[in-house]
Amino acid sequence: MKIHEYQAKQLFSQYEIPIPKGAVADSPDAAKVAAQSLGAFPVAVKAQIHAGGRGKGGGVKIAKDLAGAEAHAKDIIGMNLVTPQTGPEGQRVKRVLIESGLEIEKELYLSLMTDRESAEVLIMASEAGGMDIETVAAETPEKIIKVYVNPLSGIYPYHCRQAAFGLNLGKELLKPFSQMLTRLYKLLMEKDASLVEINPLVITRDQELIALDAKINFDDNALYRQKDVAEMRDLDEEDPLDVEASKYNLNYINLDGTVGNMVNGAGLAMAVMDTIKLAGAEPANFLDVGGGATAEMIENGFRIILSDRKVKAILINIFGGILRCDVLAEGVVKAAKNTQIDVPLVVRMEGTNVEEGRQILAESGLEIQTARDLADAGEKVAALV
Numbered sequence: 001m002k003i004h005e006y007q008a009k010q011l012f013s014q015y016e017i018p019i020p021k022g023a024v025a026d027s028p029d030a031a032k033v034a035a036q037s038l039g040a041f042p043v044a045v046k047a048q049i050h051a052g053g054r055g056k057g058g059g060v061k062i063a064k065d066l067a068g069a070e071a072h073a074k075d076i077i078g079m080n081l082v083t084p085q086t087g088p089e090g091q092r093v094k095r096v097l098i099e100s101g102l103e104i105e106k107e108l109y110l111s112l113m114t115d116r117e118s119a120e121v122l123i124m125a126s127e128a129g130g131m132d133i134e135t136v137a138a139e140t141p142e143k144i145i146k147v148y149v150n151p152l153s154g155i156y157p158y159h160c161r162q163a164a165f166g167l168n169l170g171k172e173l174l175k176p177f178s179q180m181l182t183r184l185y186k187l188l189m190e191k192d193a194s195l196v197e198i199n200p201l202v203i204t205r206d207q208e209l210i211a212l213d214a215k216i217n218f219d220d221n222a223l224y225r226q227k228d229v230a231e232m233r234d235l236d237e238e239d240p241l242d243v244e245a246s247k248y249n250l251n252y253i254n255l256d257g258t259v260g261n262m263v264n265g266a267g268l269a270m271a272v273m274d275t276i277k278l279a280g281a282e283p284a285n286f287l288d289v290g291g292g293a294t295a296e297m298i299e300n301g302f303r304i305i306l307s308d309r310k311v312k313a314i315l316i317n318i319f320g321g322i323l324r325c326d327v328l329a330e331g332v333v334k335a336a337k338n339t340q341i342d343v344p345l346v347v348r349m350e351g352t353n354v355e356e357g358r359q360i361l362a363e364s365g366l367e368i369q370t371a372r373d374l375a376d377a378g379e380k381v382a383a384l385v
Helices: 005-014 028-038 066-076 133-139 157-166 171-190 220-225 240-247 266-278 295-306 325-338 354-362 374-384
Strands: 022-025 043-047 060-063 096-100 104-115 120-126 144-149 193-204 209-211 215-218 251-254 259-263 285-288 313-320 345-351 368-370
Touching: 005 022, 005 096, 005 215, 022 028, 028 043, 028 066, 028 096, 043 066, 060 066, 066 096, 104 133, 104 171, 120 133, 120 157, 120 171, 133 144, 144 157, 157 171, 171 193, 171 209, 215 220, 240 251, 240 295, 259 266, 259 295, 266 285, 266 313, 266 374, 285 295, 295 313, 295 325, 313 325, 313 374, 325 345, 325 354, 345 354, 345 374, 354 368
Parallel strands: 259 285, 259 313, 313 345, 345 368
Antiparallel strands: 022 096, 043 060, 043 096, 104 120, 104 193, 120 144, 193 209, 193 215, 251 285
């Protein structure tokens, strides 16, 4: 789960991580009031969406007076902001963050994330702050410092010193940097975050370390014990189909192709997507209904797939274990009739009660093509689209 920059900075403030003075506004008038409350100019007017690269798309502007803050807010609020992370469709801006300007001497990059490969917390830092870290990693990987922390033992001063020395920080900044990094680590662990990122982390002319930007992602599976974090979720920033699927415990990701997929098991779903591409078509979604799917879940899955107007055919690939093939077939028939499916349907199933399942499909009266194996299913659905 992602949150907005202003929400991430609220958490930073709770953990005593230095941030600029700022206020959120959802209208030009409110932006003017917020700018006035900061007491000095210039101020930054920053679009609040769940994507990076906002400045490149015109979503971050500097105002030198109240009229400028109001004018910039008027331009940004309501705009469809396109950045490298939003895709060409962009994201509508509903609010801005008004922040005090800083006299910046140097920009750094700092992040903490859970690293699956090492099963540790990875601290990443770089003197190339303010830039796309992906570009830095690809073109100048030697500029990225990596420090690994065992989550069972926690962060120690030597971890902080290693990162600080890698950033070539002066002696006067070693203590405040160590304090900041320790607090960021505490935030990551206590709030079940998967990523905490500051880009840029700035050194001001007064030799202060300030988090000029803030990004935090959270582990969805831990939200049940992070009630305050869950309340920060902004459904307007998420794909409507993803939101709808989450209501029924369906793992759904919208894609750009024309073949809708319904599969039980994430690994099997990935294999189905590969098969569709090998057959010459493109998947329209990733949809894992899980091993214990019910007829209701299958029906809701159908409804979500069909609400995507790009879908020209649907491929169902089920391995019957916990979910028996005859139960699946009954669910498919019921869902197809209830949703009045109007696109071709290809079904491939194997496992428990597979013959009974195939018989139910054959006797349903629906136009359903059955496939003998995964490759056959891919070829059939690719031919249909």
